[in-house]
Every structure is written in C-alpha cells, then in structure tokens.
Amino acid sequence: MGSAEPLAVVQQYIDGFNRGDVEQMAAAFADSAAILDGMAPHLWQGPTATRDWYRDVLTEGELHGASGYCVTLADPVHNNVTGDSAYVVVPATMTFTVKGTQMTQTGAFFTVALRKQADGWRIAAWAWTKGKQ
Template identity: 65%
Template sequence: MSNDPIAAVVQYVDAFNRGDAKAMAATCADPMQILDGMAPHVWQGPTACEDWWRDVLTEGAHLRASSYHIELAEPRHVDVTGDHAYVVVPATMTFDLRGKRVIQSGSVFTVALRKAGTAWRLTAWAWTKGA
C-alpha cells in the first residue's frame, strides 16, 4: 500500500469494483466504520468491511441489482495531519438494476484514514448519494 492516502482510497475502490471483499478489508483499519444509504446504514468493528459487502450482496439479490462500479473524480480535499487523513472525492456509481443500467452521478465518497506504519488504512467512510 502506498504512503499516499488517495492511493489507499483508490485501492479500496478498485477492490470494490472487482467484488473482492478480502482486498477491501485489507485496506481497512480496526476498528472500521461505514455509513451508507443502505439499511442498517452503519457498520462498525473489525469486520465492518466484510459485513457491509455481505449486506450489499444480500440487498442486491433482493433488488436484482449487480455489476457495481465506482469511478472517482479529482479529490476535493486531501487533508493530512500527521498520521491522520481526510479525503473527499466526487464519484459516480453505475450498476444494473433489473436488467437496466443505472448511473448515480454527483455522489461523494468521504473517507477518514489513519497511518499504520508506512501504510494508510481506511478508518471510516461515508457514501453520499447523488442524482
């Protein structure tokens, strides 16, 4: 993992785009917190990333949604203070819903990170839905 907090965020999103829960979890700190628009809305603790992904797949099966993909734009904020970082990145998510492609533009991915040794780890993230 890079010594750059943005690289850690990109690594997490790349793992998400591949549907690789283990790689997503490898970028997360313990404890981890996730705030998302999908119920139950908050996941926390050492297995937050895996628990959230399990719930994404469960909800996706229920709604007939699949093929999730996130594209990140240029970050709005990359604030680093010692071993802590705050990153705000505009994003677009695409996915298939009941056989139709959905584009969710205008979203924002906000991430807090902590440096563990020389690597940045996500400690919390929130997804704000766009249009």
C-alpha cells in the same frame, strides 16, 4: 496493503469493490474502522465491517435485482494530511444494472478518514453520500 499516500488507499479500496474483492477492501481498513451508508442498517464497525457491509450490499442487490456495481472516482475536492490523519472527499459516479437496465448514479461523494499505521495508511471510516439516479 499499506501505501505512502492516503488517496492511493482509497483507490485500492474502490478497485477491490469494483472487482468484488472483499479481501482487498478489508486489507485497506483499520481494525476499528466504520462504514456509514444509506443502506440499512446504515452503520458497520470493527474488524469485519467491510465484509459485513459488502455482504449486505449483495443481499440488498438481490432484493432489487441490482448487480454489476462499478464506482469511478473523480479528482478529490479534499485531500488533506495532518500528521498521521488524513481526510479525503472524492466525487464519485456509480454504475450498475437493475433487472437488466443500466443505471448511473451521479453527484455522489465518497468521504474517507484515514490513519497512518506502522505499515501504511488505512481507512478509519468512510461515508457514501448518494447522488442522483
């Protein structure tokens, strides 16, 4: 799943999330990657981080009657590449339903650090900064 551009990898990851394709999400990740999110346990690390995080997203969603998650990214406010490292910060909007009611979270940011590997860019870490609902 390598890409010549870090931002393209970020979009590939989000596209996988929007389709519920955890394998596509995992393919965008470096084996030693980490996820920092507002949902407990807040930190996921290592080669199974994406799968573990997504499993926890679905479990949390079931507890609250939430489903149908979709993230839309705006133009990046940071898209910096220095050698084999990249830093991308993208404003994001997430829509989902809670017990049949459509919800929209605005003002969020998706912050991503990437590393260039032999086969292309991979996500080394990401953090979601929650916006307003």
